[in-house]
Amino acid sequence: MGFVSTILGFCGFGVGISLGLVIGYYLFIYFQPCDVKDPVIRPLVERDAKSLQQILSEIPLWIKCPDYDRVDWLNKFLEYMWPYLDKAICRTAKNIATPIIAEQIPKYKIDSVEFETLTLGSLPPTFQGMKVYVTDEKELIMEPSLKWAGNPNVTVAVKAFGLKATVQVVDLQVFAAPRITLKPLVPSFPCFAKILVSLMEKVGYASGTCFKSRFYMFGAKEKNNKQNFHGQTVVSCFLGYMVGIFHLFD
Numbered sequence: 001m002g003f004v005s006t007i008l009g010f011c012g013f014g015v016g017i018s019l020g021l022v023i024g025y026y027l028f029i030y031f032q033p034c035d036v037k038d039p040v041i042r043p044l045v046e047r048d049a050k051s052l053q054q055i056l057s058e059i060p061l062w063i064k065c066p067d068y069d070r071v072d073w074l075n076k077f078l079e080y081m082w083p084y085l086d087k088a089i090c091r092t093a094k095n096i097a098t099p100i101i102a103e104q105i106p107k108y109k110i111d112s113v114e115f116e117t118l119t120l121g122s123l124p125p126t127f128q129g130m131k132v133y134v135t136d137e138k139e140l141i142m143e144p145s146l147k148w149a150g151n152p153n154v155t156v157a158v159k160a161f162g163l164k165a166t167v168q169v170v171d172l173q174v175f176a177a178p179r180i181t182l183k184p185l186v187p188s189f190p191c192f193a194k195i196l197v198s199l200m201e202k203v204g205y206a207s208g209t210c211f212k213s214r215f216y217m218f219g220a221k222e223k224n225n226k227q228n229f230h231g232q233t234v235v236s237c238f239l240g241y242m243v244g245i246f247h248l249f250d
Contacts, residue, residue: 060128060129060145061128061129061145062128062129065129065131067131068128068129068130068131068145069129069130069131069132070129071127071129071130071144074127075124075126075127078124078125078126079124081124082122082124083122085124086119086120086121089120090118090119090120093118094115094118097115101113108160109160109161110158110159110160111159111160111161112157112158112159113156113157113158113159114156114157114159115154115155115156115157116155116156116157116166117153117154117155117168118153118154118155119152119153119154120150120152121150121151121152121153122151123148123149123150123151124148124150125146125147125148125150125174126146126147126148127144127145127146128145128146128147129144129145130142130143130144130145131143131144137183137184138183138184138185139181139182139183139184139185140181140182140183140185140192141179141180141181141182142179142180142181142182143177143178143179143180143200144177144178144180145177146174146175146176146177146178147173147174147175148172148173148174148175149173150171150172150173150174151170151171151172152169152170152172153168153169153170154168154169154170155167155168155169156168175201176199176201177199177200177201178197178198178199178200179197179198179199179200180195180196180197181195181196181197181198182194182195183196193247194245194246194247195245195246196245196246197245197246
């Protein structure tokens with residue numbers, strides 16, 4: 001019995017070492033955060049007929065619908081200001097999220113949650129057009145069409161029970177069509193008392209997620225063994241309903 005126990009002990013030791021090496025490799029080496037690079041933007045004249053047909057549905061609304069106006073000046077403004085807006089938005093988001101995270105992590109026995117990387121990328125959101133309604137009321141109604149196919153790099157590191165898991169969000173896409181109503185119009189600056197915001201279409205988003213360790217989001221599908229991509233339509237229950245009212249005057 002002693003000889004058999006010794007043999008089984010050696011076998012268990014060998015299996016444990018091998019299994020530990022494999023798990024360690026996948027946890028700390030194989031699943032590394034993805035490198036985020038600036039995409040190559042090609043003009044339409046360089047695309048073939050097949051690729052042009054695929055992006056036909058993505059043409060701006062001001063081309064398809066005469067009711068929508070072209071707002072290239074606003075897109076140019078966002079393009080020039082985006083590097084500064086990126087830093088300002090990320091700094092504000094981090095300052096708001098840090099105390100909230102510090103307050104919540106003790107409830108879940110988590111040691112720390114830190115932002116290793118936080119940037120919205122080099123591609124700004126674009127307005128595909130804007131529709132303005134003319135009414136007899138003292139109000140101004142606008143419906144902008146917003147699309148953002150960005151290349152952000154948001155890396156969050158979670159430490160708990162001596163382990164570290166890193167989650168990275170890349171390739172974020174957001175589509176929204178809000179209705180902005182300024183009412184009532186008043187003779188005092190800024191010339192309107194309230195801002196009402198409602199959603200006229202479903203807000204959709206899609207994002208890619210990279211995991212350094214073997215922690216997968218529910219519903220995510222594995223892609224190339226290193227990057228997960230998942231899409232979802234959200235806020236459908238708020239379709240056509242008011243989602244924000246901002247009072248400027250009583």
